[in-house]
Amino acid sequence: MNEYTSTSTMAGLAERIRAASHIVVLTHRKPDGDAIGSALAIFRALTPAKQVDIHLVGPVGRSLMELAGGTPVTISDEPPTGEPDLVMLVDTGSWAQVGPMSTWLKTQRAAGRVIGLDHHPVGDEIANERVIETTAASCTLMVRELLMELGHDIDGGRDGVGEAIFAGLATDTGWFQHSNADARCYAVASDLLQQGVDRIRLHRILELNASPGKLVLLGRALASIRWELDGRCAIMRLTGRDFDDAGTGRQQMEGLVNEPLRVASVEASILMYEEESGATKISLRSKPPRSSGDPFFDVSAAGRVMGGGGHVHASGARFEGDLDAAQEAVLAALCSVIDDG
Ligand SMILES: [Mn+2]
Structure with a gap:
């Protein structure tokens, strides 16, 4: 296995995003709060200036659909239709995890269109350019950096970018309890709360929503x-x-x-x-x-x-x-x- 480390920088990925007008966002199948949070944050920040399609391989739980709110997501085992000029793969870099998207992703990779953001220690050669930060508590932390690199403000309002970032951060750290919840994680969480993110609402949606x-x-x-x-x-x-x-x-x-x-x-x-x-x-x-x-x-x-x-x-x-x-x-x-x- 090749070493699964960064082959680009946030500035490098930002350049690819600036140059794109139609972006498809993919993540691992059975997406969790961090996977969906990452995709939602990207969509909310980059639209309507760009066309962004979030394409998920399910199942997607009810609470995550509630988190998505009014942000459109496609849930399908069939690959996206139409030709994007950029594909963003977030919160995974593993062929096994993208499941039925593999064949489509291979053609996108062959065309040089795939960029990746991931915080897992193991992955494959999927993205043409990727940033891997295994110390990032969540992939949404990395998305936040990328969006800031692009000059976006992180809006803390309902159905905003900040909520999506906080959701990934909270769920991937067991609501700030796991060993990955480091000082950077708490600092970003604090910043998001100051921006107005409603953590009580998010906790209710994500954790108090079972059948x-x-x-x-x-x-x-x-x-x-x-x-x-x-x-x-x-x-x-x-x-x-x-x-x-x-x-x-x-x-x-x-x-x-x-x-x-x-x-x-x-x-x-x-x-x-x-x-x-x-x-x-x-x-x-x-x-x-x-x-x-x-x-x-x-x-x-x-x-x-x-x-x-x-x-x-x-x-x-x-x-x-x-x-x-x-x-x-x-x-x-x-x-x-x-x-x-
Ligand atoms: Mn994650």
Whole structure:
């Protein structure tokens, strides 16, 4: 794998945007708050001066659609129609994550039209020019910098650029709790609040907006916990039956994987669920070390062992096999990367 690092600068990307009149914004499939926040911020800042199309591969949860508000988004597995002169890929740089957009993106890459902004440590050669900042708490922080480079003010009003940036920042840091919520993150959050961003409204939209079925899933997930590695790892599973009973489909699992981290002994929490295909999706989370320098579970490394990836404390993978086989594989992957000191 080539090194996944910056091949351009914010000024370089800004130049590409200045020269463009029709921009398509893409992100990873199953977009989260940061992915959508990044796309919304770009749209809100650059229109109507430019034509911007946000093209998402779903599913997209209800709360994220509410976040989008009046900003138009297309949700489709089919590639965009029409020929943009620039494609912006945000919050991912991985072929696996763009799914059904891959073929279309390859033709855009061949035409030299793709620029990328990402804060993940692992990715592929998709963007012709990219800026990668793995220390950025959210991709929306990077979008903010790019927009400021372009001379845009960050408007804090309802359905404005600031809301979109704050939404990505808040959701990617677990509302400013995760280890990635550094001083820069808090400083930008403070600036956005001063611009008038309504964090109470955003919290309600993003975090207090579930259906009753979500609690059914939470109950099933908690009831399924198996304690492994002397109680340092909790593994939960959700079956197709659980999704049927909850009436949620496989769309309302945000946050469930974090629940076992409340337990003192737990260093890593894993949520596995059955896909319709029979494969198993796996989410991994871990606690930061007690003190800096102490050992912790690097779930990004564990995810990579399984062909997935992510951040050191939040990652994911997909396993071709049932829940029992997936559990065996993910535990083996986790054990292979534990620094037991
Ligand atoms: Mn992100």
